Amino acid sequence: MGHTKTYIVGNWKMHGDAASARTLVEAVVVQASKMPASVEVVVCPPATLARDVASQVAGSRVRVGGQDCHDQADGAFTGDVSAAMLKDVGCGYVIIGHSERRSLHKETSELVRKKALRAIKTRLIPIICIGETRDERVAGKAYEVVGGQLWDSIPEETQEADFILAYEPVWAIGSGLTATTDDIRDMHTYILGEAAKKTGLATGSIPVLYGGSVKAAGAREILTTDGVSGVLVGGASLKAEEFCNIVASAAS
Ligand code: PGA
Numbered sequence: 001m002g003h004t005k006t007y008i009v010g011n012w013k014m015h016g017d018a019a020s021a022r023t024l025v026e027a028v029v030v031q032a033s034k035m036p037a038s039v040e041v042v043v044c045p046p047a048t049l050a051r052d053v054a055s056q057v058a059g060s061r062v063r064v065g066g067q068d069c070h071d072q073a074d075g076a077f078t079g080d081v082s083a084a085m086l087k088d089v090g091c092g093y094v095i096i097g098h099s100e101r102r103s104l105h106k107e108t109s110e111l112v113r114k115k116a117l118r119a120i121k122t123r124l125i126p127i128i129c130i131g132e133t134r135d136e137r138v139a140g141k142a143y144e145v146v147g148g149q150l151w152d153s154i155p156e157e158t159q160e161a162d163f164i165l166a167y168e169p170v171w172a173i174g175s176g177l178t179a180t181t182d183d184i185r186d187m188h189t190y191i192l193g194e195a196a197k198k199t200g201l202a203t204g205s206i207p208v209l210y211g212g213s214v215k216a217a218g219a220r221e222i223l224t225t226d227g228v229s230g231v232l233v234g235g236a237s238l239k240a241e242e243f244c245n246i247v248a249s250a251a252s
Contacts, residue, residue, distance in 0.1 A: 007040045008246055010243055012044060015238055025043065027244055040230075050064060064093070065124075066093070070082050093164075096127065125164060127164045130150050164208075164230075168210075174213065178222070185228075208228065216236065
């Protein structure tokens with residue numbers, strides 16, 4: 001693991017209500033308290049639950065993130081959530097450019113970059129997602145696509161510890177398929193090299209998480225793969241025992 005911290009991030013997507021969130025977070029708080037300080041546990045509930053979750057985890061080892069934010073500070077944007085609003089309710093992180101936002105909401109890398117910059121200016125850490133589709137991988141274009149997204153999605157103004165990258169091959173999300181550890185190592189090495197070129201930062205200072213059907217069973221193998229600084233977990237982050245086991249697997 002190149003980076004000194006290990007991030008275990010749960011992306012709840014559009015799931016959960018106040019009661020289910022409370023039970024889930026209770027378990028995660030207990031598990032996180034058993035982990036070394038180098039392990040950062042983050043849960044990203046829907047925006048409606050962010051305040052509840054933030055107050056529940058106050059004083060614990062668990063941090064809270066949003067799942068998206070607008071690129072503007074505020075304004076007439078019905079239905080959107082600003083970075084400042086997430087910050088205001090206690091978030092420290094925000095996922096930006098998830099493939100579901102890119103495909104279902106037609107978000108371009110240019111917009112992703114603006115959102116990430118807004119997050120940074122608001123002192124939230126954006127978790128910037130990049131990843132190729134199955135067709136792009138089959139066509140031999142995985143590196144070209146991921147490299148292009150990376151160059152266009154990372155803001156120019158970044159400094160160390162400002163942002164996190166997440167490599168999520170779209171074909172691995174929610175599909176039960178994970179990339180092989182060889183594929184993950186090769187892509188993460190490539191991402192680290194390109195991100196260092198783009199930002200001028202040292203590769204060791206840029207965390208790159210892996211995401212896509214991460215389960216407790218394979219988590220340790222992924223977390224110990226070169227270039228991997230953590231995991232971004234979707235489906236498995238909604239099950240208390242499964243997610244706690246993923247957190248536990250980050251113990252060195
Ligand atoms: P998954 O989702 O773990 O359910 O594949 C990962 C993600 O979309 O962040």
